[in-house]
Amino acid sequence: MRLDVFLKASRLCQRRTVAQKLCEAGLVLINAKPARSAHTVKPGDEITIRRRDRIVKVRVLALPAARQTSRKDATALFELLSEESLATE
Numbered sequence: 001m002r003l004d005v006f007l008k009a010s011r012l013c014q015r016r017t018v019a020q021k022l023c024e025a026g027l028v029l030i031n032a033k034p035a036r037s038a039h040t041v042k043p044g045d046e047i048t049i050r051r052r053d054r055i056v057k058v059r060v061l062a063l064p065a066a067r068q069t070s071r072k073d074a075t076a077l078f079e080l081l082s083e084e085s086l087a088t089e
Contacts, residue, residue, distance in 0.1 A: 001041050009067055010069070011069075012058065023039075043063065055082075055086065058079060061076065
């Protein structure tokens, strides 16, 4: 499954276009390496997403069966490893 589709299905990003823009900007890492939106995601991969105010690190547990997932099913797709707030001055 493509990275941008996974981020949308898992609800880590609101929209697929947002996920694509984050990847283009180099703010999404898979296993500590910058990833493009078309990168293939597998169970066991660690995804780091950097946003303005926080950094979220998750481990992929499973891939969704369909593009549309419920909120309950979306949380079962990944395990939250860390969530760090960035200090704003």
